Amino acid sequence: MLKMSKHLHNISLILSALLLVFTATMLRGTIAKLSDYFTKQTVPARKPLKTFVDSVESIEKNFQWKDQAVTQEIETDDCFLIKFESQDQSVAKHGGYIHAAYYSQPGSKVPHTPDVCYRQAGSIIKEIQKIPINLSPVANNPETIDVTLVRLEQKEAEMVILFCFIAEGQIANSRTKVRLITSKPGNSRTYFCKVEASCSYPKGSAPKPYIETAGTLMERLVPKLLDEYLPTEEMLK
Amino acid sequence: MGIFHSQGKQVTDSIQAKPFSAKKGFASLIVLLALFTWAFYPEIIRIITRSKLILNNVHIFLVPFAIAMFILVKKNTLRQCDTHGSAAGFLLIFLGCFCYAVAAWPFSFGYARDLAMVPVLAGILLLCFGRKVFFKLIPVFLFVFLAIPIGPRLTATLVIRPETYTLMASQNIMELLPNVTTELSGLDLTIYRSGTSNIVALGRTSRAFQLYFVYALIALFVFFTSNRTICKYIAAVIMTVPVIFLCNLARFLMLSAFTAYFNTSALSPISGTIAALLSICLAYLMFILIFNLKINLFIEDEPLCETGE
Numbered sequence: 235m236l237k238m239s240k241h242l243h244n245i246s247l248i249l250s251a252l253l254l255v256f257t258a259t260m261l262r263g264t265i266a267k268l269s270d271y272f273t274k275q276t277v278p279a280r281k282p283l284k285t286f287v288d289s290v291e292s293i294e295k296n297f298q299w300k301d302q303a304v305t306q307e308i309e310t311d312d313c314f315l316i317k318f319e320s321q322d323q324s325v326a327k328h329g330g331y332i333h334a335a336y337y338s339q340p341g342s343k344v345p346h347t348p349d350v351c352y353r354q355a356g357s358i359i360k361e362i363q364k365i366p367i368n369l370s371p372v373a374n375n376p377e378t379i380d381v382t383l384v385r386l387e388q389k390e391a392e393m394v395i396l397f398c399f400i401a402e403g404q405i406a407n408s409r410t411k412v413r414l415i416t417s418k419p420g421n422s423r424t425y426f427c428k429v430e431a432s433c434s435y436p437k438g439s440a441p442k443p444y445i446e447t448a449g450t451l452m453e454r455l456v457p458k459l460l461d462e463y464l465p466t467e468e469m470l471k
Numbered sequence: 472m473g474i475f476h477s478q479g480k481q482v483t484d485s486i487q488a489k490p491f492s493a494k495k496g497f498a499s500l501i502v503l504l505a506l507f508t509w510a511f512y513p514e515i516i517r518i519i520t521r522s523k524l525i526l527n528n529v530h531i532f533l534v535p536f537a538i539a540m541f542i543l544v545k546k547n548t549l550r551q552c553d554t555h556g557s558a559a560g561f562l563l564i565f566l567g568c569f570c571y572a573v574a575a576w577p578f579s580f581g582y583a584r585d586l587a588m589v590p591v592l593a594g595i596l597l598l599c600f601g602r603k604v605f606f607k608l609i610p611v612f613l614f615v616f617l618a619i620p621i622g623p624r625l626t627a628t629l630v631i632r633p634e635t636y637t638l639m640a641s642q643n644i645m646e647l648l649p650n651v652t653t654e655l656s657g658l659d660l661t662i663y664r665s666g667t668s669n670i671v672a673l674g675r676t677s678r679a680f681q682l683y684f685v686y687a688l689i690a691l692f693v694f695f696t697s698n699r700t701i702c703k704y705i706a707a708v709i710m711t712v713p714v715i716f717l718c719n720l721a722r723f724l725m726l727s728a729f730t731a732y733f734n735t736s737a738l739s740p741i742s743g744t745i746a747a748l749l750s751i752c753l754a755y756l757m758f759i760l761i762f763n764l765k766i767n768l769f770i771e772d773e774p775l776c777e778t779g780e
Binding site for chain 2: 239242243245246247249250251253254255256257258261262265268269272343346347349350352353354355356357358359362389408409413414417418419
């Protein structure tokens with residue numbers, strides 16, 4: 235018995251040494267080859283996100299933002315940021331911004347989330363949490379997704395931002411989840427999209443109505459992007 | 472009598488066999504560690520390079536000394552352990568290499584790749600010296616874990632809450648000082664005093680939440696260099712995180728005070744280094760105090776008097 239365990243130990247020592255030699259000599263090369271072979275290709279959006287502002291009927295656009303410096307910083311030019319006042323009374327009271335950016339280059343870095351960016355720009359985080367929103371509130375079979383709520387205090391106002399990512403058709407609310415979805419083998423093409431809806435309000439006001447407004451914006455924005463703009467499952471195969 | 476004799480002989484055999492198995496263990500350890508370094512040299516170089524650039528990771532250079540000191544402290548206990556290697560070590564090495572491969576492809580996570588080195592090292596130790604030594608040296612793996620720096624993007628996400636609370640607490644405390652007013656805007660804590668204004672640690676990454684791995688390393692070191700009871704384990708689990716937060720707050724407050732009273736430049740490394748060193752000393756004292764407090768959760772009943780009722 236003792237002899238057998240000694241043999242087993244010796245075999246384990248040799249196997250371990252071989253495994254480490256394999257890791258040192260061949261593993262990295264093999265991974266590089268696999269990675270090259272299975273690299274996901276880029277896929278264009280069904281419609282460029284830049285055209286989003288033209289197709290939304292229910293909003294009165296105030297302006298469409300397009301700043302070359304910022305598009306360079308966020309590493310894509312297929313994006314929009316629209317300030318609007320809706321004709322819908324529930325949204326019209328507060329107005330807000332919607333923003334989405336589309337990424338499809340293999341190796342694109344997932345951008346920082348608003349909780350990270352707005353702090354660098356001088357905002358103070360008051361609250362971060364996940365909240366559910368209903369994507370089809372009127373349908374019989376509502377689909378609920380979790381988005382991240384960030385509440386910030388700025389110099390002269392407060393702000394609520396709801397954000398999520400859409401990666402290969404799936405909703406994700408963290409950068410890590412986006413990386414996991416886009417790295418997962420299966421599809422031969424990849425994309426991800428960052429979606430945000432935000433509302434500013436005077437300091438000291440109760441945030442609830444503004445969170446609801448931002449939620450309404452997300453409820454309309456996400457299905458519209460999925461149905462009309464972002465690539466379908468077939469396009470990813 | 473025969474049984475006693477044969478048992479005695481077995482004990483003598485095992486004592487005689489021990490030096491041989493320890494020698495064999497050390498020889499295997501040297502070979503496997505050399506292969507480990509060869510296999511993971513890109514990760515090791517990356518960790519060293521990153522730690523040279525960021526103050527937050529400078530403790531990485533102290534980890535080898537901490538490990539050496541820990542082994543020195545535990546020398547006698549380790550000597551008494553059976554040093555026959557365990558074949559199960561291979562499974563840990565395999566697991567580590569597998570995690571490394573998966574974290575390279577299909578998922579590309581640098582931090583996970585770096586972390587994969589920990590099970591490989593643990594496996595090497597288990598393979599060379601067996602279970603008893605392995606369990607005694609678990610803190611060493613925790614030291615190695617703390618020596619692996621988290622990437623900047625992940626750090627940026629993880630520090631949001633602690634950094635925000637530290638900044639707010641520092642602002643409130645600094646406001647209590649005479650002739651000092653403050654303004655907090657994002658990460659910038661501006662301090663106004665006697666007509667001058669300075670921003671604390673302007674431009675430094677995660678300025679209000681740094682050195683947390685250093686404090687954790689101190690906690691681990693202080694805790695594991697003595698034998699602890701289960702109560703101490705519970706106390707350590709409950710107290711370590713608040714003490715880390717407190718020491719970080721103390722560091723940032725000292726930095727704010729230097730900025731307010733000595734008008735130190737935001738880019739000056741002196742005030743940052745002094746605050747860091749003082750907070751490290753504070754962490755060391757606090758952990759010594761906490762881990763050596765006598766906790767009597769269970770009060771023993773007084774023995775009954777023999778002549779009692």
